[in-house]
Amino acid sequence: MKKRFISFILLSAIAVSTMLIFTSCGKKSDNEIYFLNFKPEIAEKYEEISKTYEAITGIKVKFSTAAANTYEQTLKSEIAKKDAPTIFQINGPIGYETWKNYCADLTDTQLYSILSDKTLAIKGEDGKVYGIPYVIEAYGIICNLSKFDEYFALTNRQTEINSFEEITDFYSLRTVVEDMTLHLDELSIKGVFGSTSLLSGEDWRWQTHLANIPFYLEAKEQNYNVGTGVEEFKFTHNVKMKNLFDLYINNSVTERSLLGSKSVSDSMAEFALGQCAMIQNGNWAWAQIKDVSGNTVKESDVRFLPLYNGGSDDSDMGLCIGTENYICINKNASEEDQKRAADFLYWLYSSTDGKKFVTEQLEFLTPFNTFNADETPSDPLAKEINRWLSDTEKVSVPWHFVAFPGTSFKNDFGSALLRYAQGSITWEDVVNTVKTRWKEETAKAR
Amino acid sequence: MKLRNTACIVFLVFLSVLFLAPIFIVLMNSFKGQFYITDAPFVLPSKETFAGITNYLNGIKKTDFIGAFFRSLFITVVSVFAILLFSSMAAWYMARKDDKLSKIIYYSFIISMTVPFQMVMFTMSKTANTLGLETPIGITVLYLGFGAGLSVFMFSGFIKSIPKQLEEAAAIDGCGPIKTFFSVIFPILRPTAITVSILNAMWIWNDYLLPYLVIGNEYKTIPIAVQYLQGGYGSRDMGALMAMLVLAIIPIVIFYLISQKYIIKGVIAGAVKG
Amino acid sequence: MYKRFSRYFPIFVLPILAAFIISFAVPFVMGIYLSFCDFTTVSDARFIGLENYKEAFGESFTHSLWYTALFSLASVITVNLAAFFLARLLTRGFKGTNFFRTVFFMPNLIGGIVLGYIWQIIINGILRYYGVDITFYEAYGFLGLLVLTNWQLIGYMMIIYVAGLQNIPGELREAAAIDGATASMELKHITLPLVMPSITVCTFLTLTNTFKLFDQNLALTAGAPNRRSAMLALDIYNTFYGGVGSEGVGQAKAVIFTLILGAIALLQLYLTKRRERDV
Numbered sequence: 001m002k003k004r005f006i007s008f009i010l011l012s013a014i015a016v017s018t019m020l021i022f023t024s025c026g027k028k029s030d031n032e033i034y035f036l037n038f039k040p041e042i043a044e045k046y047e048e049i050s051k052t053y054e055a056i057t058g059i060k061v062k063f064s065t066a067a068a069n070t071y072e073q074t075l076k077s078e079i080a081k082k083d084a085p086t087i088f089q090i091n092g093p094i095g096y097e098t099w100k101n102y103c104a105d106l107t108d109t110q111l112y113s114i115l116s117d118k119t120l121a122i123k124g125e126d127g128k129v130y131g132i133p134y135v136i137e138a139y140g141i142i143c144n145l146s147k148f149d150e151y152f153a154l155t156n157r158q159t160e161i162n163s164f165e166e167i168t169d170f171y172s173l174r175t176v177v178e179d180m181t182l183h184l185d186e187l188s189i190k191g192v193f194g195s196t197s198l199l200s201g202e203d204w205r206w207q208t209h210l211a212n213i214p215f216y217l218e219a220k221e222q223n224y225n226v227g228t229g230v231e232e233f234k235f236t237h238n239v240k241m242k243n244l245f246d247l248y249i250n251n252s253v254t255e256r257s258l259l260g261s262k263s264v265s266d267s268m269a270e271f272a273l274g275q276c277a278m279i280q281n282g283n284w285a286w287a288q289i290k291d292v293s294g295n296t297v298k299e300s301d302v303r304f305l306p307l308y309n310g311g312s313d314d315s316d317m318g319l320c321i322g323t324e325n326y327i328c329i330n331k332n333a334s335e336e337d338q339k340r341a342a343d344f345l346y347w348l349y350s351s352t353d354g355k356k357f358v359t360e361q362l363e364f365l366t367p368f369n370t371f372n373a374d375e376t377p378s379d380p381l382a383k384e385i386n387r388w389l390s391d392t393e394k395v396s397v398p399w400h401f402v403a404f405p406g407t408s409f410k411n412d413f414g415s416a417l418l419r420y421a422q423g424s425i426t427w428e429d430v431v432n433t434v435k436t437r438w439k440e441e442t443a444k445a446r
Numbered sequence: 447m448k449l450r451n452t453a454c455i456v457f458l459v460f461l462s463v464l465f466l467a468p469i470f471i472v473l474m475n476s477f478k479g480q481f482y483i484t485d486a487p488f489v490l491p492s493k494e495t496f497a498g499i500t501n502y503l504n505g506i507k508k509t510d511f512i513g514a515f516f517r518s519l520f521i522t523v524v525s526v527f528a529i530l531l532f533s534s535m536a537a538w539y540m541a542r543k544d545d546k547l548s549k550i551i552y553y554s555f556i557i558s559m560t561v562p563f564q565m566v567m568f569t570m571s572k573t574a575n576t577l578g579l580e581t582p583i584g585i586t587v588l589y590l591g592f593g594a595g596l597s598v599f600m601f602s603g604f605i606k607s608i609p610k611q612l613e614e615a616a617a618i619d620g621c622g623p624i625k626t627f628f629s630v631i632f633p634i635l636r637p638t639a640i641t642v643s644i645l646n647a648m649w650i651w652n653d654y655l656l657p658y659l660v661i662g663n664e665y666k667t668i669p670i671a672v673q674y675l676q677g678g679y680g681s682r683d684m685g686a687l688m689a690m691l692v693l694a695i696i697p698i699v700i701f702y703l704i705s706q707k708y709i710i711k712g713v714i715a716g717a718v719k720g
Numbered sequence: 721m722y723k724r725f726s727r728y729f730p731i732f733v734l735p736i737l738a739a740f741i742i743s744f745a746v747p748f749v750m751g752i753y754l755s756f757c758d759f760t761t762v763s764d765a766r767f768i769g770l771e772n773y774k775e776a777f778g779e780s781f782t783h784s785l786w787y788t789a790l791f792s793l794a795s796v797i798t799v800n801l802a803a804f805f806l807a808r809l810l811t812r813g814f815k816g817t818n819f820f821r822t823v824f825f826m827p828n829l830i831g832g833i834v835l836g837y838i839w840q841i842i843i844n845g846i847l848r849y850y851g852v853d854i855t856f857y858e859a860y861g862f863l864g865l866l867v868l869t870n871w872q873l874i875g876y877m878m879i880i881y882v883a884g885l886q887n888i889p890g891e892l893r894e895a896a897a898i899d900g901a902t903a904s905m906e907l908k909h910i911t912l913p914l915v916m917p918s919i920t921v922c923t924f925l926t927l928t929n930t931f932k933l934f935d936q937n938l939a940l941t942a943g944a945p946n947r948r949s950a951m952l953a954l955d956i957y958n959t960f961y962g963g964v965g966s967e968g969v970g971q972a973k974a975v976i977f978t979l980i981l982g983a984i985a986l987l988q989l990y991l992t993k994r995r996e997r998d999v
Contacts, residue, residue, distance in 0.1 A: 064663050067674050073961045074663060080761045081575045200855070200944045202682065260855035260944065261484055261844050263682040269481045293479075408962050415855075415946035422856055424945075444965055454809055455816070461806075462823045468838050468871070475841065487845035532736040539732035543725060551737060558744050560985040562932050564956040565974045568967065569747035569754065572762045577742060591743030594736050623728045652831025654935045655957075669833040673939065676837070687837060694834045702829050706822060709829075713876065714883045717921055 031058060033333075033341050036078060036085035037065040038325060041287065045361040052353060059340055072407055075099075079330070086333045086341045090131050091324040092402025093227050096122050103130040104331035104338055110346040111327075116369045122326050131326030134349065135364040138304070138319040138385045138396075139209050139282030145301040147277035150187050151180055158182075167305065169314035174247055180277065181251045187277070191253035194267030194279035196245075198421060202263040203414030205280055206245065211413065211434075212320060212401040213309050214241045219400055226403045233438045238431045240309035248280065249421050256421045272297055280307070283381035287363060290379075302380040304388060306397070313395070319388050322399025323367070405441035412437050469695060476501055476692045480685030497685060502693070505686035509671035511693060518667040521582050521657070522650045525589035526643050529597050532590060534639065537601035538631055539623075542613075552598065559595035563655060571659045580661050588660065589650055597642045600716070604638040605631070637715075644705075644712035651698075668694050755971040772972035780947060781973055784955040787862070791951065792930040794866055799873045799926050800919070806874065807881030821882070825875035836939020839868045843940075854941055861941040861949030868936055873929065877922045884918030885911070917995065924988040931981060952977055 037046055043065040050061045064085075066074035071089075078085055079102055090099050106112050106121075107129045115121060115132055122131030148164045151157065159179045167173050180192045197203065214237035224230045249256040253270050264281075265288065271279045272292035279285075289297060306317040329341045348354040350370040358364050363377040365385065376382055388394060404410060416433040419425045474490060475483045482495040491497070505511060540548035570588070574580060579587055608631065616626045632639075654669040662670045672694055675687050702709060750762065755772055759765035806824060810817050827835070843864045844853045854860045888911060896906045912919075934953040937943075943950035943958065950958060956977060959970035 066663075067676070076961065077571065077659065078663060080572070081580070082578070198855075199682075200942050201676075255851055257851045257856070258848065258853055261853040263684075265682050266481060266484070273481075408958075412946060415944060418855060419945055422852065424856070451812075451814065454812070455814060458809060458814075458816075458820050462820060465823050465827065465871070465875075468827075468842055471842055471845075472838050483841065484844065485848075487841050532739075535732045536736045539725075539728065543729075548733075551733065554745065555740065558740070558748075560928075560981050561744075561748065561978050562953065562974070562981055563934075564953050565751055565978045566744060566747035567957075567974075568960055568971065569750040569762065570743055573742055573747055573750075579742075587739050588743040590736060590739035591741070594740045594744075598736070623725065624731065627732075648829060652829075652833075652935075654831070654833050654938075669831050669935070672837065673833050676939075684841075688841070691834055691837055695830055698829045698831075699826070702826060703822075710821070710825065710879055713825075713828075713879055717876075717880045717925060 032060040032062055033086040033337055033344065034062045034064065034083060035087040035341075035344075036071075036075060036089075037063050038071050038089050040065050040067060041284070042362050045357070048361065049348065049354075049357050052357070053344060053347065056353070057343075057347075059344065061344055072098075084330055084332065086330050086337050087345070088328055088330065089134075090122070090326050090328055092326065092399075093122060094229055094403055094405060095326070096124070096131055097229065098406075099328065100124065100130065102328070102330050102332060104329040104333075106130060106132055106329060106342075109342045111342060111349065111368075114346075114350060114368045114370045116367055120323070120367055131328050133323040133325060133367050134327050134345075135325050135362075136321065136323055136367050137282050137284060137325075137365070138321040138381075138388070139205075139280065140307055140319040141278050141280050141305040142271065142285065142381065143278050143303040143305055144271065144274065144276075144297050145303050146298065147180075147187055147189060147274070148176075151176070151183065151277075154183060154186060156183075164303070168308075170243055170308040170310040173305070173308050174243075177247055177251050177278075188274070189253075189277055190270070190275045192251040192277050193248045193253070194270040194276045195252055195254040195262035196248045196256075196259050196421065197262040197264045197267050198259040198414065198418040199261055199263050200411070200415065203417065204410070205264065206417050207410045207413040208401040208404060209282070209320065210241055210244060210280065210307065211404070212397065212399060213244070213307055213311075214238050215404075216397050216400045217311060226398075226400050229403055229405075229442065231439075231442050233435060235431050235434050237311070238427070238434075240311050242427050243310045244280075244307060245417070252276075257423065259421050260418050268292065278305075283365070283379070283385055284363075286379040286381045299380040302384065304381065304384040306388075306394075316393065316395050318391070318394035318396040319385060320399060321385070321389070321396040322402070324399060324402045405438060409437050409441040472688055472691050472695075476685070476688035478685065478688075480683050483684040483688060499689075501683075501685035501689035504683060505675065505689040505693070508683070508686055509675055509690060510666065511668075511671055511690060514666050514668050514671040515693075515697070517582050517665050518651060521585055521589070521667065522647055524583070525586040525593065525650050526646050528586055528590045529593040529646050530639055530643055533594055533597035533642070534601045534632065534635055535627060536594075537598045538605050538627055540598075541602050541605045542610075552602065555595045555598045557595075558592075559599070567655065567659055570656075574660050580664070582661065582665050585657060585660055588656065589646075592656070593646050593650075596645065596716070600638055600642055601635060604635060608634060640708050641712035641715045644709050645716045648709075751971055752975060754968065755975045756968075758968050760965065760967055768968070772968040773976075775966075775969045776972040776976065780950070780955055780959075781952075783948070784950050784952050787858070787949070788931060788933075788951040791862060791865060791933075792927055794862075795869045795873070795930040796923055796926045798866065799870055799877055800922050802870060803874045803877035803922065804881050804915075804919075806878045807885055810878070810882055811885045821875075821879070823875075824878055827871050828873065828876045830872070832933075832935025833939045835868055835872060836936045839864060839871070840940050843867070855944035858945060858948035861944065864940055865933070865936060865949075865951075868940060869930060869933070872936075873926060877926065880918050880922055880925075881915065884915040888914045917992075920988070920991055920995070924984070927984060928981065931984070952980075 037043060043063065046063040050063055054060050075085070075088055079088070090096050096103065105128045111132055112121065112129050120133050121129045124130050145164060152163055157179055159175050161167065161172050161176055167176060177192045180187060184190065196206065198206070214235060215233065217237040217240065218224070218234060219226055219230070249259065253276050254262055267279050268281070268285055268288045269292045270276045272289045272295040274296040289295065304319055306319055308314045308317065327345060329338050333341070349358060349366060349368045355371060355375055358366060359371070359375050359377050363379060363382070365376055365382055376386070389396070413434055416425065416430045420427060420430045471487060475487055477497060478491045478495045479497040480501065540552050574584065574588060579585060612630055613626050616630045621629065652669060654673065657667045658670050666674060672687070672690050675690055676682065754762070754765055756767055756769060757765035758768045810820060840854065847853050847856070847860065854864050892910055893906060896910055901909070932953055933951055934957070937951050937954045941949040943954055947958065956970055956973045959966050959973055
């Protein structure tokens with residue numbers, strides 16, 4: 001009895017003391033900065049960078065990654081904490097409005113000094129720099145040329161168009177796509193386009209990237225100042241979005257009613273496995289496509305097409321080029337940590353080791369002048385971007401969707417598109433949802 | 447009559463198959479390539495679709511499942527131990543003291559049982575942060591607080607049925623309250639203690655939102671790891687998800703088969719009192 | 721009994737009381753206060769009176785309120801009927817009763833997130849044959865959650881009913897049989913009244929469990945389509961963490977949610993007390 005009594009006392013003492021000990025520590029060490037990463041697909045690569053950087057400077061960079069579609073939510077809970085992120089990112093002017101109380105002035109940082117085009121940075125009302133883009137990305141329609149070659153070799157095709165080069169606007173694209181759909185078996189594909197992934201959280205290719213087209217056209221006409229947010233989106237060019245969206249869902253690998261269970265990786269895999277000829281996505285997709293086991297797409301067969309949509313300037317259109325990744329430093333971090341964060345970022349984008357990581361591991365095209373022409377990623381989509389950029393007659397479409405109001409607008413937009421695809425609502429309903437939700441969310445933010 | 451019994455048994459067997467089917471479907475799909483799952487979940491893996499243990503390897507790597515398993519285990523064991531010890535002590539003291547303060551505390555504990563977690567989730571994560579409880583150890587303090595209601599309630603119910611003479615005898619022998627509690631009372635509480643541990647273990651092991659909000663970003667437990675796998679900007683891996691579901695179920699099934707008798711007893715006791 | 725028993729308060733009660741205050745009491749009181757405030761973090765709260773409550777009763781909340789209430793009602797009925805029926809079968813003294821009990825109870829131990837994904841793959845697999853998936857109608861999410869909840873809770877409630885049924889003295893039934901009572905008369909006049917306590921317990925357990933459902937909802941549908949299948953707990957969570965600026969509304973919704981669950985608990989207490997008095 002006595003023994004048991006003693007052991008209980010001991011155990012409880014241990015329990016209490018460990019609780020006290022552990023709760024009082026667990027704080028970050030002094031030589032540590034905290035980077036809240038946005039891109040889960042490269043989370044592992046950041047770990048390597050962290051190790052290298054610690055070996056060189058003794059400064060530990062702790063990387064933490066939010067799961068898809070939860071960045072804002074994670075940032076929100078993390079930034080209120082004591083050990084808040086030192087480095088975080090915002091997605092553009094709208095993000096800046098939300099997080100401006102946390103963004104430090106970056107005007108005098110070395111990172112800003114190496115930014116090639118200073119207009120790309122996010123500036124506050126005071127003209128100071130608060131967010132610096134760190135990657136340049138482009139999206140469009142990714143094509144597998146071999147499927148087109150097979151198609152153009154068909155003797156029973158019914159189009160006037162005879163080569164891939166002749167696809168220069170929406171109408172030529174649609175003609176080819178619709179005729180390809182009639183020859184699925186001969187082309188050994190299941191659909192012309194990969195599945196339009198409308199699973200919740202997997203719908204960003206449509207509710208932001210594709211929706212950028214009508215917004216861009218409207219902003220151009222109406223001279224919107226996209227940088228400060230737009231109060232009302234009239235969605236006058238919605239038909240152009242519908243043109244492409246309908247083309248995608250009606251000529252797809254998957255029946256339109258089943259698109260709600262498809263994820264982005266499903267459609268990337270369809271493309272990689274040669275089950276479709278085209279998908280809409282950006283240059284970041286190559287990493288994913290090439291990693292699919294059984295990948296049949298040759299690097300030399302990969303082409304980008306702009307999002308031809310039936311507008312009058314289709315044939316002058318280039319890819320959608322821009323960024324939604326702006327790096328910020330937390331103003332509330334200690335001076336020392338802010339300095340460390342700036343040093344780390346400068347190292348990453350200017351030193352030989354850092355740049356090697358950026359081009360080879362992260363596979364970023366960067367907006368910094370420290371990168372030479374040969375220091376770009378060697379993947380086929382990056383090459384395609386350079387090809388389109390070098391054609392001076394083509395006008396690149398900027399990423400205006402960064403001015404879309406918050407996550408909940410985008411999610412509602414996405415589910416409206418899903419319900420449209422499923423046939424439960426009309427396109428009119430989608431348009432109305434977009435217009436009303438836009439107004440509601442902008443009103444809330446003000 | 448006999449015919450009816452046979453019919454009943456056939457029915458029960460059929461039902462059992464139905465009950466176990468979901469688990470088998472997940473098990474089966476965990477061996478298929480990730481792109482063959484959503485399209486045909488009820489088809490057995492074929493030569494073309496069989497993926498071996500790739501899904502398991504991928505999933506374990508992506509989610510750090512081993513780490514998550516040990517974190518879940520650690521948090522559950524430490525929390526349950528703390529709840530067991532401190533709630534039984536508090537229940538005994540309050541039942542015997544029975545003054546106004548004890549009553550107030552006791553009823554606050556009881557009321558907390560009915561309050562949904564959403565009521566306190568935001569403010570609780572803030573207090574946890576202020577106090578630096580965002581570690582696998584710190585979170586056990588939170589579990590101690592949240593587990594207090596049911597556990598104190600159950601211990602109290604039992605303690606009130608223990609005759610005071612036992613303690614009085616011990617007191618006459620010169621035992622102080624601490625010694626009396628641990629040498630006389632605590633051993634008698636064994637059956638309730640088992641119930642309390644099982645109910646709390648089941649809840650803490652499977653809990654998602656509390657650890658997600660408090661430590662989820664840095665220390666993932668099993669439910670968080672499974673949920674994390676779901677989102678991954680355009681890299682949702684169904685195969686790995688299936689494999690992790692299987693791995694998440696295995697420890698539970700093993701635990702259940704070993705301690706089935708206690709679990710079922712505990713659940714009955716917990717339900718009748720709660 | 722002991723001299724200066726109060727001196728032992730710090731040892732016996734303080735540890736758990738401290739934990740309780742940290743994790744529950746303080747956040748609870750803060751939560752009530754914050755529901756009348758506009759805030760993004762605790763430190764920048766600004767008192768705005770009842771604004772949050774006015775805003776709380778928006779479309780999404782009332783919809784989820786109805787959705788949850790209907791879902792709970794449907795669950796209470798289906799789960800309890802099935803569980804009671806199974807319990808009757810298992811108390812007939814068949815061989816293998818233990819095996820069946822083991823099987824039926826097992827799903828209860830699996831956590832909500834895992835359950836949600838298990839059923840997502842199955843339900844989508846079935847719906848595929850009809851060319852749709854669970855995101856198609858909110859009704860699919862509803863039925864999906866109902867199937868899931870039944871799978872999870874039937875075994876649990878069955879165990880409680882079995883215990884209740886086993887408490888009925890065998891002589892009572894025998895006596896009834898000798899008096900020529902039919903099976904349905906026996907059920908109505910002997911079994912049902914005697915397992916009434918179990919029925920109350922199970923009804924309220926199902927009710928509170930389904931009202932608070934979160935993990936399963938998050939994993940199975942995450943509210944799709946368009947948050948139409950989001951139950952109360954998920955709706956509150958979305959309000960809090962879905963965007964910046966609506967934390968106060970989320971907290972107000974949480975207070976209302978608390979009141980609803982409080983009312984359910986009081987009702988249960990009242991019914992239990994009344995029965996005790998009657999007996």
